[in-house]
Amino acid sequence: MKVLGIMGSPRRKGNTEILLDWVLAGAEASGAQVEKVIVSELRISPCREIYACLKDGNCAIKDDMQALYTKLLEADRIIFASPIFFYGITSQAKALVDRCQALWARRHVLGIIQDKGRVRKGAFISVGATKGKRLFDGSILTLKYFFEAIGAKYSYELLVRGVDNKGEIQQQPTALQDAFALGQKLVLEDS
Numbered sequence: 001m002k003v004l005g006i007m008g009s010p011r012r013k014g015n016t017e018i019l020l021d022w023v024l025a026g027a028e029a030s031g032a033q034v035e036k037v038i039v040s041e042l043r044i045s046p047c048r049e050i051y052a053c054l055k056d057g058n059c060a061i062k063d064d065m066q067a068l069y070t071k072l073l074e075a076d077r078i079i080f081a082s083p084i085f086f087y088g089i090t091s092q093a094k095a096l097v098d099r100c101q102a103l104w105a106r107r108h109v110l111g112i113i114q115d116k117g118r119v120r121k122g123a124f125i126s127v128g129a130t131k132g133k134r135l136f137d138g139s140i141l142t143l144k145y146f147f148e149a150i151g152a153k154y155s156y157e158l159l160v161r162g163v164d165n166k167g168e169i170q171q172q173p174t175a176l177q178d179a180f181a182l183g184q185k186l187v188l189e190d191s
């Protein structure tokens with residue numbers, strides 16, 4: 001089983017990456033082949049809305065997203081990790097999401113289904129500094145639609161409130177164990 005972790009924070013070794021690493025460790029301990037991509041280190045232009053993808057499902061912008069399309073389609077499990085920036089995901093992560101309009105076009109306009117018969121699942125993990133009830137609402141909607149567009153089911157989430165300074169997540173009583181357990185569940189649970 002291939003598990004792909006998408007690290008959407010621009011801060012390396014911060015709260016999001018620490019949490020994601022624990023999820024990936026749980027998945028690896030359960031026998032999966034894991035890979036992590038650092039979005040801020042890739043060249044991913046925002047979508048330009050020229051709709052070249054409507055012709056054949058391919059995006060006209062030739063940057064690091066091209067290789068990522070293949071990874072996104074090959075993965076059995078995708079963990080999308082981003083901190084909350086202004087009640088949404090980071091702009092780096094959002095550029096990646098928007099570029100998946102090409103995969104949406106393949107599936108929903110052109111009827112090209114590249115993962116027929118495979119159960120593909122997605123997990124959203126996120127952190128934010130504040131503690132409001134609706135802190136993650138906007139991002140959850142974005143992620144639900146993202147996973148639907150790429151042919152995966154939004155299946156799990158791990159959302160941690162009240163973490164701000166770099167590495168502060170390590171002081172949260174259960175976050176890291178919860179992350180490891182999520183990685184295990186992602187691989188071991190059938191449906």
Ligand SMILES: Cc1cc2nc3c(=O)[nH]c(=O)nc-3n(C[C@H](O)[C@H](O)[C@H](O)COP(=O)(O)O)c2cc1C
Pocket residue numbers: 009010011013014015016017083084085086087088127128129130131135163164165166167
């Ligand atoms: C530009 C920016 C916008 C932010 N917006 C929010 C916000 O709307 N709500 C919130 O609770 N925290 C917000 N934060 C705080 C981050 O979510 C928080 O520091 C988080 O732990 C950062 O995770 P990281 O270490 O993985 O980058 C914001 C931080 C930045 C830099």
